[in-house]
Amino acid sequence: MSDMTSAADAPRSPGRPRSSRADEAIVEATLDLLAEGSTIEALTIEAIAARAGVGKATIYRRWPGKDALLLDALRRLKGVLPNPAGHSVRDDLVLLVGAVGHNIDPRAAKIMPCLVPEVNRSPDHFRLYQNIIAPRRQLMREVLRRGVRLGELRADLDIEVAMALLTGPMLMQRMLRWHPELDDVLLPDRIVDGVLDGIRAR
Amino acid sequence: MSDMTSAADAPRSPGRPRSSRADEAIVEATLDLLAEGSTIEALTIEAIAARAGVGKATIYRRWPGKDALLLDALRRLKGVLPNPAGHSVRDDLVLLVGAVGHNIDPRAAKIMPCLVPEVNRSPDHFRLYQNIIAPRRQLMREVLRRGVRLGELRADLDIEVAMALLTGPMLMQRMLRWHPELDDVLLPDRIVDGVLDGIRAR
Structure with a gap:
C-alpha cells in the first residue's frame, strides 16, 4: 500500500x-x-x-x-479550469460565463446548492469553498481588467458588480433552472451581450 | 373544530x-x-x-x-408582494431587485436552495414552485415593458435576459453569499445601475 x-x-x-x-x-x-x-x-x-x-x-x-x-x-465535480484565448474580451467572457455552474458530475446539482449555505456558517468551510471557486473568479476578474486596460470596457467599471452580473444569471439557470424561458445554448452569449450593452435606451 | x-x-x-x-x-x-x-x-x-x-x-x-x-x-417564507410606485423604472427595479431572494423567515436560506433542484425533477413540484415565484416575476416583467413603452429602456430589449441579469446576481448573493465583496446595502442600486448602463466603453 x-x-x-x-x-x-x-x-x-x-x-x-x-x-x-x-x-x-x-x-x-x-x-x-x-x-x-x-x-x-x-x-x-x-x-x-x-x-x-x-x-x-x-x-x-x-x-x-x-x-x-x-x-x-x-x-x-468542477473539472479543469477554462482557458481564455485572450483575443476578444467578449469571447473570453462568453467562455467563462459558459463554465459558470457547469459541473462534469451530475451529483453537483444536488450537492452545491445545499452546501453553500452551510459553508457560509463556518469560517473554515467558507475558506474551503473559496479555494474551489477563487481561481475561476480570478480568471474572470483578469479578463475584465484587461478589457478596462485596453479600452474595451468602461474606465469606471465596477469589477465586482460586473462579475456578479455575468455569473449570477448563469448560475441561477444552471443550478436552479430559474427562468425556464432561458434554457438555451446561446445563453452565455445573451448574458454577455446584455451586460456589455446594458438595457437603457440611448 | x-x-x-x-x-x-x-x-x-x-x-x-x-x-x-x-x-x-x-x-x-x-x-x-x-x-x-x-x-x-x-x-x-x-x-x-x-x-x-x-x-x-x-x-x-x-x-x-x-x-x-x-x-x-x-x-x-416570502411575505407579501412588493408594490412598485410606478414613477421611475429605475426606482421600481431597485425595489423589485431588493425583494429578490428576500425572505422574512430565516429557514428559507436552508429550504429554498435545496428545494429547487428537487422541484425541477417533478412537473407537479415545478408548477408549485412557479406558483410561488410567478407573481413576483410578472411584476418585474411589467416594469420592464413599461420602460420599453415609455422609451426609457431599449426598444429591442430582451426582456427575459434582462430579468435574469437583474435577479440572478441578487439571488446568488442572498441565497449563497456568492461574492463576499458584495455584501452591501446598496447592492440593489449597484445591480440595477450596472444592468441599465452596461459595461462596454462608449
Missing part, C-alpha cells in the same frame, strides 16, 4: 493499480454521501470509510483530514 | 382561536421538516401531523393535500 499517497495523481487506465481504485472509491463515497444530503458536519471519516469499503487508515494515508478530502472531492 | 377551514384567513391576534394555532403549528412543522433537510418526497402528511402534534384529519380539514399545504408554507 506504499504507492497510496501518489496513486491519485497517476494517469487513469483500465488497468490502474488497486490503490488508485481505493482513492477513487473514497472520493466517490464522499460525493455520494453529500449528494444524499449529508451535511459537512455529519460527514465523518468513519462514514466515508464505511461507504468506500476501506479502513480509516487508508484515507489518512492519502489525505491529512476531512477538509483536504472534501476539497479534492468538490474540485472533482 | 368546525372553524378550522377558515381560521388561517382570520386576522392574527394574541387571543386568536385554538384552531388558528393548529394551522400555525401545521405550517411551522412543514417548514421545520424542510429546513431540517426533508425532501418533498419524504415529507408526508403523517410526518407533518406528528411534528405539529395534531391528527392527520386536522390537516385534511384545512388543506386538500400535501401540495396545497406546501404552497401555503412556502409562500409564508
Whole structure:
C-alpha cells in the first residue's frame, strides 16, 4: 500500500493499480454521501470509510483530514479550469460565463446548492469553498481588467458588480433552472451581450 | 373544530382561536421538516401531523393535500408582494431587485436552495414552485415593458435576459453569499445601475 499517497495523481487506465481504485472509491463515497444530503458536519471519516469499503487508515494515508478530502472531492465535480484565448474580451467572457455552474458530475446539482449555505456558517468551510471557486473568479476578474486596460470596457467599471452580473444569471439557470424561458445554448452569449450593452435606451 | 377551514384567513391576534394555532403549528412543522433537510418526497402528511402534534384529519380539514399545504408554507417564507410606485423604472427595479431572494423567515436560506433542484425533477413540484415565484416575476416583467413603452429602456430589449441579469446576481448573493465583496446595502442600486448602463466603453 506504499504507492497510496501518489496513486491519485497517476494517469487513469483500465488497468490502474488497486490503490488508485481505493482513492477513487473514497472520493466517490464522499460525493455520494453529500449528494444524499449529508451535511459537512455529519460527514465523518468513519462514514466515508464505511461507504468506500476501506479502513480509516487508508484515507489518512492519502489525505491529512476531512477538509483536504472534501476539497479534492468538490474540485472533482468542477473539472479543469477554462482557458481564455485572450483575443476578444467578449469571447473570453462568453467562455467563462459558459463554465459558470457547469459541473462534469451530475451529483453537483444536488450537492452545491445545499452546501453553500452551510459553508457560509463556518469560517473554515467558507475558506474551503473559496479555494474551489477563487481561481475561476480570478480568471474572470483578469479578463475584465484587461478589457478596462485596453479600452474595451468602461474606465469606471465596477469589477465586482460586473462579475456578479455575468455569473449570477448563469448560475441561477444552471443550478436552479430559474427562468425556464432561458434554457438555451446561446445563453452565455445573451448574458454577455446584455451586460456589455446594458438595457437603457440611448 | 368546525372553524378550522377558515381560521388561517382570520386576522392574527394574541387571543386568536385554538384552531388558528393548529394551522400555525401545521405550517411551522412543514417548514421545520424542510429546513431540517426533508425532501418533498419524504415529507408526508403523517410526518407533518406528528411534528405539529395534531391528527392527520386536522390537516385534511384545512388543506386538500400535501401540495396545497406546501404552497401555503412556502409562500409564508416570502411575505407579501412588493408594490412598485410606478414613477421611475429605475426606482421600481431597485425595489423589485431588493425583494429578490428576500425572505422574512430565516429557514428559507436552508429550504429554498435545496428545494429547487428537487422541484425541477417533478412537473407537479415545478408548477408549485412557479406558483410561488410567478407573481413576483410578472411584476418585474411589467416594469420592464413599461420602460420599453415609455422609451426609457431599449426598444429591442430582451426582456427575459434582462430579468435574469437583474435577479440572478441578487439571488446568488442572498441565497449563497456568492461574492463576499458584495455584501452591501446598496447592492440593489449597484445591480440595477450596472444592468441599465452596461459595461462596454462608449
